Amino acid sequence: MTNYSAFELLRHAVSGRPWSRAWRNPEPKSQYDVVIVGGGGHGLATAYYLAKEFGIRNVAVLEKSHIGSGNAGRNTTIILANYLLAGSTEFYGHSQKLWDTLSSELNFNVMFSPRGQILLLNSSEDVDGAVRRSNIMLRHGIEARLLDRAAMQKLVPHLDYRPTARFPIWGGLLQPSGGTARHDAVVWGYARAASQLGVDIIQNCEVTGFLRDGGRITGVETTRGRVLSKKTAMAVAGHTSQLGEMAGLRLPIESHLLQAFVSEPLKPLLDHVIDFVSHGQFYISQSDKGGMVFGGDLDMYNSYAQRGNLPAVRDVASLAVSLMPCLGRVRLVRHWGGINDMTMDGSPIISKTPLEGLYLSGGWGYSGFKATPASGWCFSHLIARGENDRLSAPFSLDRFARGATIDEAGTGPIPRLH
């Protein structure tokens, strides 16, 4: 496979030769060292780091549709690391570090754009909270800067600064290294790099059951035949409970619907990623094509529908025009829904399971996209070594029974509120 470079680009342009496939399209073998169920960003990143960091190359990634067709293609591509609690701070901080060099690591432009992410502060309590949050970030080596109202007005001039504003702007908390990346490029980059290292990516291959030998998982039944594996890993956002049920796992997860939106392309309007959590939830950024990409809260009831209902659309739209009145006449061009695995404490699960040979990554909630590199990094360590590394140890499945939950929102075991 060709290494992408300016020279290769020139060579192909001059010679007119077609580019080779970015990843191989093999038939599934009957046996692998590791089978990963789920060809999204997390599954592919896991396969890549298994091959790269641990030399385990006899690996298959099984995807029921085409790679990146689930939540990897249904998010708002925001990357940030402004977490509060021990465990989250280190984990998302590591993910942020991996994003910084991901394009060169994969030899694939994932269009990582560290344009800065700003959390809006809309009351004196928000400002107090942001001081604490920024200290925690700084303490963990994540750059953080508090902005007052005047600085906000200069950086983000299109918010509503009028005295009558529904949500008065008291300031902002800027994480300069936060930003966005191109979601498909992340999937394709990991797929190509993993494939180059020998990983088999098998698309249109749905897992229909697990093969067991007593308390041990020995492989999977799929729509393309039986595949044996020494170790089996689940990375199926949204359907973790469904796949878990096939193995007899009972999990602390509910599936909820999250909608997202993109507007018609506009001239450059918004330089940063803006987050608002003071009343409901709203986040917005402008894509490279100019579309305003934004989203809000869950639909707030259990759902596997992958399409949303209108009250959530109205809520998001009203927050959009309350915060940025200039968006009032902008037309939407697309709107979609993804199924979020929401855990009981709002934090993800990277864990061994009660079944030997079966490993679980799931429950990513709102955090899946930004976590992609660190998720793959930590999950590959767990699969290769059989134990969590330091970064993912707090996210084991037994934390609920131990009372060691990581509840960033502080809302208790009500998944839709995280």
Place this chain on the structure above:
Amino acid sequence: MRISCPFCGERDHSEFTYGGDASVTFPELDASLEEWNDAVYIRSNPKGVLREKWQHSGGCRIWLVLERDTLTHSISQVEPVRLTISELVK
């Protein structure tokens, strides 16, 4: 999605507040930690029919139990949490 409240009639679901999985039963206070862990944290999370609580918070404020399909949103059953109430209105 519209919910037929037995008292107020068919209304948009935005009049209702979600109360979560109604199939969860809490054990006795002195039950084992494992039983409590299951009740507080473990959910069946079906892709299909789920028994769940909704409150008609923008209407009569009664708590209801629905049987709703989580994939199609079709609602097969609506009844008040306390059946004695439905007997009262008969």
